Amino acid sequence: MKKNKSDLIRYLFFLSAILSIALIILISFFLFKEGTVIFKEVGFLNFILGKDWSPTNTPSSFGILPMILGSLYITLIAILIGGPVGIITAVFLVYYTKDKHYRFLKSIINLMAGIPSIIYGFFGMVVLVPAVRYLFPSNGNSILTAGILLSIMILPTVINLSEVAIRAVPRFYYEGALALGSSKERSIFKVVLPAAKSGVISSLILGIGRAVGETMAVVMVAGNQPRMPKGIFKGARTLTTNIVMEMSYASGVHRNALIGTAVVLFMIILIINLVFTIFKERNVNG
Amino acid sequence: MSKIKIKDFNLFYDNFQGLKNINMNIEENKITAFIGPSGCGKSSLLKSINRMNDLVDSCVTNGNIYFDDKDIMKTDVTQLRKEIGMVFQNPNPFPMSIYNNIAYGPRTHGIKSKEELDKIVESSLRKAALYDEVKDSIHKSALKLSGGQQQRLCIARALAIEPEVLLLDEPTSALDPISTLKIEELLQSLKDDYTIVIVTHNMQQALRISDNTGFFLNGELIEFNETDKLFTFPENEKTENYITGRFG
Incomplete structure (x- = not known):
């Protein structure tokens, strides 16, 4: 009985510990999943080195330099x-x-x-x-x-x-x-x-x-x-x-x-x- | 001739009196040892001579200490510490190269020329009998040296600012017997050029190297005499009890 209890507590601690790790992985995953779409659309280098940011113009331009x-x-x-x-x-x-x-x-x-x-x-x-x-x-x-x-x-x-x-x-x-x-x-x-x-x-x-x-x-x-x-x-x-x-x-x-x-x-x-x-x-x- | 004269000197830490009415003259080009049990005030007195006690907020003193007839409390403290060097109980080389450790003091006191610094570093290392051991690693970290070498480096560092007096606070208590012996030999060789004051726990050490010895107990200077006399014919019963190992 006692052993089960201490095991339970140990798992609880372990869960809390991996929660933050899981969260950071989750955040990275969704951020990169959604965020890299634009890299494919305009090209990574064009995106980070582009000097013009006019998202609502036609044609639009997405440079974040x-x-x-x-x-x-x-x-x-x-x-x-x-x-x-x-x-x-x-x-x-x-x-x-x-x-x-x-x-x-x-x-x-x-x-x-x-x-x-x-x-x-x-x-x-x-x-x-x-x-x-x-x-x-x-x-x-x-x-x-x-x-x-x-x-x-x-x-x-x-x-x-x-x-x-x-x-x-x-x-x-x-x-x-x-x-x-x-x-x-x-x-x-x-x-x-x-x-x-x-x-x-x-x-x-x-x-x-x-x-x-x-x-x-x-x-x-x-x-x-x-x-x-x-x-x-x-x-x-x-x-x-x-x-x-x-x-x-x-x-x-x-x-x-x-x-x-x-x-x-x-x-x-x-x-x-x-x-x-x-x-x-x-x-x-x- | 007296290099340092201590007159009616009292020292307090808050309400505790650490030193009681100390009077003594420390002779030039001699080794003077302070002995006594822990907490007897010997280190406090040593640290008063170069005013390291200024760092302790609760420390108050009265009475006078004269260095070459100048009142140390009226001397500029950085100048005083340039003339009265100190070596601590635990070797404390700075976390930098051997060269920079020794050059730190001279640079502090305005020497910039590289040739001059090179000369000082070499001669200080030679004086501290360390040169031959480290001459090839002079630009390597001083922390890589052994404890005994580090302590000799600290002595070299103190010598580099050309002091007249060298204060040593239990310099060998953290070292092995062989390193201790080297430092003792070194001190013997230095006394022709410097006035040396050493605090030691080790009575044998005082007997081996010092010319004069002061015995302290509970903040009082119980007896101060030539080392041979103090150890063979102590005038005070307390001294006799201490040196014969009855307490302490």
Whole structure:
């Protein structure tokens, strides 16, 4: 009787464990099944390298290069701003805060991670867009604005993972550097951070993944013009916003093209995760 | 001649008094050993000399320590640590190449020229009796060295910034007997050029290598004398009990 019960529990656990694996396989299967239709229709290379997205024109054209580049530029700006700020914040949390302040700051950062992206989007719309419009001659809905907003949104990811990596560096490296007459800053930036390098890089990679996938906040500030990006003060559309803006009314080939966009996005995320895993492995191995 | 003078020095961790009214003079070009049971304050005193205790938030001190007649609390701490090098209990080479480990200190203090750094690296490794063992792998990771080699690398790294004093905090307690012997020989050879202070658990080690020995107990300096005298004719009963192995 007892044995049967423990067996049952074991199976229950096993089922829960394979549920998530089954789900990811299911998602991939249907996404690729539906999404690859467009690749056959217009050709994979034409699809991802095509510069013209006019799904409702006759003849229609389905090129998502503008969106790929839009995602790329916005993510690049996000990581160029959010990366350094996040890493320095993590250093601050580990080496410059007292316990009491640390707990306060940490709870704020965790709160940041929990704020719905639509709220960030709203903040971007009422604060960042006017600010960019004021500072640079543009209408404010731009690659730069979206990049800045995303740089804020990826901070919790970068900070928390970098913090773990920095904290994992043995204290005696830091003390060893100080004992050589090295300043606190030099000890941290020349000894501790290099020792935490792979963990810090994986935090950036995960931040990139988060930025690439973000939708709601971006759609509210990026301008969303489906054309080749024309500079950081001009609007652009990303892979995610391309889908969310048109899915509600698309049908037929147009709908297939949007699912195809999702497939491309999914592949980018898979690649990012693969790179992340490689860096994480390296961290473990020394 | 005294290199370091400790005067009426007290140290507290929160409400616990770790060191009580310590007075001692550490002589130049001699090896001075601090002995005593765990928690007696010997390491706290060592770490006070190059102000590593500054890192401990709860640590408060009063009294004075003079290094060449300069009050260490009034000296710039990075300059102080350049002149007073330290080697820790567990070998702690940085996770970088042997070369970069040694060049780290000189670079910190402004030496950029590659030729100069090359010279420093080689001479430091020679001084630490490590050069012949690592000369072919100088650009390989320092973490690949054995424990004893790592500790000698740490000594080389400390020597590379040309300190006048070398503080060692139980440098051999994590090492095997052969590595320990090598380090002891090394310290003997270094004392002509440096003033050495070593904290050790091992009384035999103090007896083997030191010129002067201080015995600490419960935060007090019980006895401080020439090593031979302290071990053969201890003046204090507590010292005698400790060195004859009655406690500790």
